[in-house]
Amino acid sequence: KQEVTQIPAALSVPEGENLVLNCSFTDSAIYNLQWFRQDPGKGLTSLLLIQSSQREQTSGRLNASLDKSSGRSTLYIAASQPGDSATYLCAVRPGRNYGQNFVFGPGTRLSVLP
């Protein structure tokens, strides 16, 4: 059964720093991996989707990488801003069991201080 963890659970950084959020999964046979952000009390906003055949995806100041063999993905945020403060979740769609839907990590709560 696929399990997803995220480290750290919480992170506080000063504005302007570059930072890395980590996502680990136990079964390397994945279909794709998606990163989301969630503001308090709101829904999840899709940030980046990486297919299993891809190594990375970029959108603006965000870059997500995928290393299936080691069961890891990282989300790199460049030049962080206070507006980046949110909870970031990664979700893995398993490949082995086609019927299994996205498995979510617990999230990293990010605070960017002005």
Place this chain on the structure above:
Amino acid sequence: DTEVTQTPKHLVMGMTNKKSLKCEQHMGHRAMYWYKQKAKKPPELMFVYSYEKLSINESVPSRFSPECPNSSLLNLHLHALQPEDSALYLCASSREEGTGELFFGEGSRLTVL
């Protein structure tokens, strides 16, 4: 348009009430999902509809009753809920079940008194 719309945004109900949550998408997606999210936890899958047929029911109590009237609409009927059912209920959609990017709505915050 990559929008999933949920109504109402907030709902307060007593344990004997009957209410419904609604979800709509116009992206042509054929898979729609209901998730439940408690504070500081990731979303938990409740139901999946694929091509308007119930595909997955994650052992959800019968006081939650999903309905998919057509490919754009998804409802969640609520009856005789318990206070522990208070949570953020999220609707999502994807091109097909098991593939593609997942898009979420803003959620319906439910409080059961």
